[in-house]
Amino acid sequence: MEIIPLGHALGAEIRGVDIAEEIGDNTVAAIREAWHRHHIIVFRDVSWTPDQHLAFSRRFGALDDHASTPHERFEGYPELLEITNRPKNGQPSQSRNAGRNWHSDYSYTDRPAAASMLYCTEKPSVGGDTMFCNMARAYDELSDKMKGIVDDLESVYDFNLVSGTKVRDPEKMAELLKLNPPIAHPCVRVHDESGVKALYVSERTSHFEGMSRAESLPLIEYLCQHATRPQNTYRHKWRVGDLVCWDNRTAMHMALGDYDPSEFRHMLRTTLQGQKSGYVVAPAEY
Ligand code: OGA
Ligand code: MN
Numbered sequence: 001m002e003i004i005p006l007g008h009a010l011g012a013e014i015r016g017v018d019i020a021e022e023i024g025d026n027t028v029a030a031i032r033e034a035w036h037r038h039h040i041i042v043f044r045d046v047s048w049t050p051d052q053h054l055a056f057s058r059r060f061g062a063l064d065d066h067a068s069t070p071h072e073r074f075e076g077y078p079e080l081l082e083i084t085n086r087p088k089n090g091q092p093s094q095s096r097n098a099g100r101n102w103h104s105d106y107s108y109t110d111r112p113a114a115a116s117m118l119y120c121t122e123k124p125s126v127g128g129d130t131m132f133c134n135m136a137r138a139y140d141e142l143s144d145k146m147k148g149i150v151d152d153l154e155s156v157y158d159f160n161l162v163s164g165t166k167v168r169d170p171e172k173m174a175e176l177l178k179l180n181p182p183i184a185h186p187c188v189r190v191h192d193e194s195g196v197k198a199l200y201v202s203e204r205t206s207h208f209e210g211m212s213r214a215e216s217l218p219l220i221e222y223l224c225q226h227a228t229r230p231q232n233t234y235r236h237k238w239r240v241g242d243l244v245c246w247d248n249r250t251a252m253h254m255a256l257g258d259y260d261p262s263e264f265r266h267m268l269r270t271t272l273q274g275q276k277s278g279y280v281v282a283p284a285e286y
Contacts, residue, residue, distance in 0.1 A: 003034045007234035010134040012038035019056050020048040028059045036194045039251045040132050043243040050077050057117050057270035064271040068109045068180055071172050084266040097164030099255035101203040104248040108157040108180045113248045114274035120238045122266035127259035132234045135198040136250040138227035153187035156281055158206040184209040185278040191249045192275050198250040206284035213284040
């Protein structure tokens with residue numbers, strides 16, 4: 001197995017493992033170790049079925065069945081999420097503008113995702129890239145005083161701030177808001193496996209619990225800007241057959257949407273279930 005860094009801040013490619021086939025415990029441990037170190041790991045030229053995608057993912061933990069976003073489930077596979085601009089059943093895809101702001105997956109649920117594994121089956125001729133940033137580094141690089149401030153905050157996540165809400169069917173949107181009421185999580189997330197502390201605030205944070213949105217917004221914006229400085233990012237240029245795995249506990253990501261929407265992009269994602277976290281709170285006053 002070979003580990004080739006792709007970025008200074010985060011990201012590495014893993015070569016020399018056929019992940020479509022059953023892999024041994026030692027290989028799983030080595031991948032996990034590289035994943036903790038680099039936050040994002042990439043496998044190229046993967047050719048597999050949905051069942052193989054599920055089998056590989058399960059080696060790293062329990063999978064979410066996506067009950068929080070049921071409309072994006074891949075037909076017949078509740079543990080696979082379909083992220084695509086391809087029309088579905090003659091209707092425009094509900095997920096076509098998904099992931100277009102900086103976020104960590106399922107932060108608006110009471111089980112924020114531990115990790116996600118996104119597989120590219122179809123891509124536009126140019127663009128359709130995804131960006132990632134290192135939230136552990138973002139936390140480390142704050143001053144001690146600011147660390148003390150964020151250590152005491154709770155970030156409230158609001159489904160209204162998810163991207164692409166305007167292109168969603170209003171009835172489905174109402175259902176999603178009901179399923180996912182605003183929820184407060186610690187603003188600093190401690191990785192349950194590595195113990196690493198990472199900033200946990202995003203463009204989907206409406207406010208800090210106990211503070212107004214007006215009071216919170218300047219700090220939310222500062223922290224997001226601090227975390228997403230170019231030197232703290234990795235930009236992935238997809239190829240068909242790429243599997244990109246990110247750790248949602250220590251990284252944020254964003255779909256750039258830098259492509260011609262008349263061309264098709266199709267991705268399948270598994271989600272590793274995270275620890276239970278947070279409590280439901282009142283929405284921010286916008
Ligand atoms: C996701 C996501 C980004 C992309 O699948 O969670 O945000 O580029 N995807 O499709
Ligand atoms: Mn996402």
